[in-house]
Amino acid sequence: MGGEIMDGWDRVETAIRYREKPDRVPIVPQLTKAASAPFQGISQADACRDDELILDALIKCYDEFGGWDALYMDIPDSELMQILFWQQPLAWKVPGRDLPDDYAMQVLEEEVLTIEEYDRIAQEGWQKFYYDYYVFKITHMETQEDLQREMGRIEKLGQKAAVEWGKRSVKNLCGSIDFHPFFKLSLMRSMVKFTEDLYYRGEVVEKALKRMTDDMIQPLIDTCKETGIYVAAFVEERASAFYYPLHVFERFWWKYTEQIVDALFSEGIVLVMHLDTDWGKNVPYFKKLPKGSVVLELDSMTDIFEAKKVLEGHQAFHGDVSPALQSVGTPEDIEEYCRKLIDEVGYDGGLVLGVGCEVPPDCTKENFRAMIETAKHYEFSKK
Amino acid sequence: MRILLIAGFLGTGKTTLLLHIARHLASLSRNVAVIENEIGDIGIDGLLLQKKGLEVRELYGGCVCCTMRTDLRTTLLKVKEVVNPDYVLIEPTGAAYPGDVIRNILADVPFVTGYSVAILVDPVRYDMLKAMMTPMLDAQLRSASVVAVNRIDEVDGDTVERIRADVLSRMEEQKPVIPVSAQEEINLDTLIAELL
Numbered sequence: 015m016g017g018e019i020m021d022g023w024d025r026v027e028t029a030i031r032y033r034e035k036p037d038r039v040p041i042v043p044q045l046t047k048a049a050s051a052p053f054q055g056i057s058q059a060d061a062c063r064d065d066e067l068i069l070d071a072l073i074k075c076y077d078e079f080g081g082w083d084a085l086y087m088d089i090p091d092s093e094l095m096q097i098l099f100w101q102q103p104l105a106w107k108v109p110g111r112d113l114p115d116d117y118a119m120q121v122l123e124e125e126v127l128t129i130e131e132y133d134r135i136a137q138e139g140w141q142k143f144y145y146d147y148y149v150f151k152i153t154h155m156e157t158q159e160d161l162q163r164e165m166g167r168i169e170k171l172g173q174k175a176a177v178e179w180g181k182r183s184v185k186n187l188c189g190s191i192d193f194h195p196f197f198k199l200s201l202m203r204s205m206v207k208f209t210e211d212l213y214y215r216g217e218v219v220e221k222a223l224k225r226m227t228d229d230m231i232q233p234l235i236d237t238c239k240e241t242g243i244y245v246a247a248f249v250e251e252r253a254s255a256f257y258y259p260l261h262v263f264e265r266f267w268w269k270y271t272e273q274i275v276d277a278l279f280s281e282g283i284v285l286v287m288h289l290d291t292d293w294g295k296n297v298p299y300f301k302k303l304p305k306g307s308v309v310l311e312l313d314s315m316t317d318i319f320e321a322k323k324v325l326e327g328h329q330a331f332h333g334d335v336s337p338a339l340q341s342v343g344t345p346e347d348i349e350e351y352c353r354k355l356i357d358e359v360g361y362d363g364g365l366v367l368g369v370g371c372e373v374p375p376d377c378t379k380e381n382f383r384a385m386i387e388t389a390k391h392y393e394f395s396k397k
Numbered sequence: 398m399r400i401l402l403i404a405g406f407l408g409t410g411k412t413t414l415l416l417h418i419a420r421h422l423a424s425l426s427r428n429v430a431v432i433e434n435e436i437g438d439i440g441i442d443g444l445l446l447q448k449k450g451l452e453v454r455e456l457y458g459g460c461v462c463c464t465m466r467t468d469l470r471t472t473l474l475k476v477k478e479v480v481n482p483d484y485v486l487i488e489p490t491g492a493a494y495p496g497d498v499i500r501n502i503l504a505d506v507p508f509v510t511g512y513s514v515a516i517l518v519d520p521v522r523y524d525m526l527k528a529m530m531t532p533m534l535d536a537q538l539r540s541a542s543v544v545a546v547n548r549i550d551e552v553d554g555d556t557v558e559r560i561r562a563d564v565l566s567r568m569e570e571q572k573p574v575i576p577v578s579a580q581e582e583i584n585l586d587t588l589i590a591e592l593l
Binding site: 206 | 406407408466467470471491492494501505522525526528529530531532533
């Protein structure tokens with residue numbers, strides 16, 4: 015492509031580690047099953063029934079739109095993949111099974127974890143608690159044989175995916191993904207019950223958080239080393255000042271996050287934090303972390319331009335074209351916003367362009383293409 | 398088409414109140430649609446409501462940022478086309494600021510003639526929610542047309558008055574704060590009069 019002097023992965027690494035400004039802004043669209051299915055004329059129900067169909071859809075989308083610098087999803091984000099490999103600890107309502115065919119997957123948030131089980135996590139350890147016991151509460155699986163069979167099936171799909179993505183010389187943005195312990199517990203208890211726990215039995219929650227944090231770090235490091243991708247990710251959608259005052263954030267989220275970041279960065283691993291809702295009041299905390307150690311992946315509810323003023327030269331961003339704009343806006347709207355992002359957030363290299371959260375199921379192809387093309391051509395057109 | 402948003406934390410009694418308001422409007426021969434978008438189980442029997450002549454739509458649950466806005470827009474457009482209701486009662490997800498929900502509706506749906514927002518406050522859990530979810534509570538109160546201190550049958554009168562005073566003190570712009578019990582149908586006529 016005219017003007018490019020770097021390959022996609024170099025571009026991404028340069029941006030997220032804040033080394034220097036890459037030749038152009040890297041583009042990593044958060045394309046998942048939800049949007050790749052309708053892009054390829056597949057119903058949400060069929061997308062949930064057939065992982066091979068969605069892998070095919072992800073690959074076709076990549077080819078149809080001319081590719082991008084790294085993948086957000088190399089294999090389909092099915093219900094079981096998210097539960098077993100990302101440790102997203104809740105069940106889903108699935109179109110075609112629990113919902114009409116044209117609905118997107120819905121979270122089914124219920125009080126699954128009991129108060130007594132906090133201590134069980136602290137004593138047994140998170141990995142054992144989750145894989146020996148908890149997954150059977152939220153899935154149809156009944157035995158370890160069921161579990162191993164499903165994990166084996168998904169790993170086999172991953173091997174097939176690796177061959178296809180290898181042909182296209184494109185890597186995953188993240189070598190390893192998990193959910194922040196705070197968010198996991200909130201999902202497992204349900205939001206209001208978890209909030210009651212923070213208030214009435216904070217010390218019990220802290221013991222579980224500490225054990226979960228201790229237990230999540232080494233697997234993240236090991237998987238990054240196995241994949242050779244020294245970028246990890248965690249998801250957090252509830253700890254911000256959108257919901258909780260800063261004293262709650264500090265006590266139950268920040269210190270565990272510091273521990274995770276320090277451990278990963280000491281191994282050369284950058285942490286992408288998928289941060290939904292408005293983190294505006296929390297942004298200054300990320301300046302305390304080592305430069306280039308984290309990427310704030312914002313969903314368009316945080317003012318990214320104000321956040322840039324605080325974290326300029328220190329931490330990079332991924333995002334944040336609004337999903338609503340992708341659905342109801344025009345290609346010109348998308349182009350204009352992407353240019354503004356590149357000019358005001360990416361001018362010094364600290365930006366990976368993408369959407370807020372994920373590409374929505376009713377994103378138009380024209381809008382998606384506008385984002386990709388603006389990333390690839392805008393800066394060269396200015397020279 | 399007028400929007401009535403019934404908002405508050407999960408478990409504050411929104412669904413019970415919503416059903417009462419829906420039945421009241423239906424008794425006045427108003428055409429009513431109900432939209433549900435709570436992240437947990439909604440507790441509304443859609444089939445039961447449809448038998449009573451009320452149209453019920455359930456939104457995709459979960460992601461406040463990605464899909465809520467366009468889902469709501471699509472659903473309201475469809476409801477307008479199919480039902481053409483006088484009123485749309487919406488129980489939004491407790492994970493979103495009600496003010497954001499209303500702002501998005503007004504921006505995206507052209508035929509809305511007006512709106513009201515009822516914020517339900519739970520006196521049983523108020524102190525805990527005030528301490529722990531202050532930003533969300535204050536955002537709810539900012540968007541209120543009327544605040545209902547619900548479940549008054551479960552607490553004593555002094556507690557109700559204390560919470561009512563606290564809610565009033567937190568509101569920049571004073572709005573009616575009405576003690577009610579949706580379950581026992583206490584003071585609901587007063588609340589509905591304010592809302593409509």
